[in-house]
Amino acid sequence: MRRFLVRIIPIVTLGFFVAVMLSSGYMKKPRTQEENVDKxxxxxxxxxxxxxxxNAEKEVEKLNLAWNKxxxxxxxxxxxxxxxxxxxxxxxxKGGIIAEDKGISLSNLTSFYEEWQTIGK
Structure with missing residues (x-):
């Protein structure tokens, strides 16, 4: 029994850690509408x-709250x-939207979206 436990506990532990490390694609999916980062x-x-x-300022606040969740x-x-x-x-x-600078806002939102798409791949 001891020999069995000495072998099985490390295998189960490693399996658990591998599952956690590979779960980002599943974990980034929204559970509620308040977590829908893509939307x-x-x-x-x-x-x-x-x-x-x-409206952009309100929506970026919602985006920030969703991202934090x-x-x-x-x-x-x-x-x-x-x-x-x-x-x-x-x-x-947020800074670009407050300054009403279309270029800064779009470049940062687009870079966020591109990086967001790479999570879980």
Missing amino acids: FISTTIEYVKNEDWS VLKRVQFSSELDQINYLGESIDKA
Whole structure:
């Protein structure tokens, strides 16, 4: 019995850690509408393209809240640099929206979206 446990416990533990590390694709999927990062990023981009700054500001706040909720799930299966980059992109996009600068806002929102797509691949 001891020999069995000495072999099975490390195997089960390693299997668990591998499953956690490979789960980011599943973990980034929204559980509720408040966590739908894809929807919030696309609507924010549309508002910025149309220069509807007040709605864009509200939508980027929703995006930030959704990102913070999803972050808690994907933080163990994604790289720290990737997570930091996504947070910085949202902050820079907020600044661009407050300054009503279409170029800065779109470039940061687009870079956020592109990096978001690479999580879990």
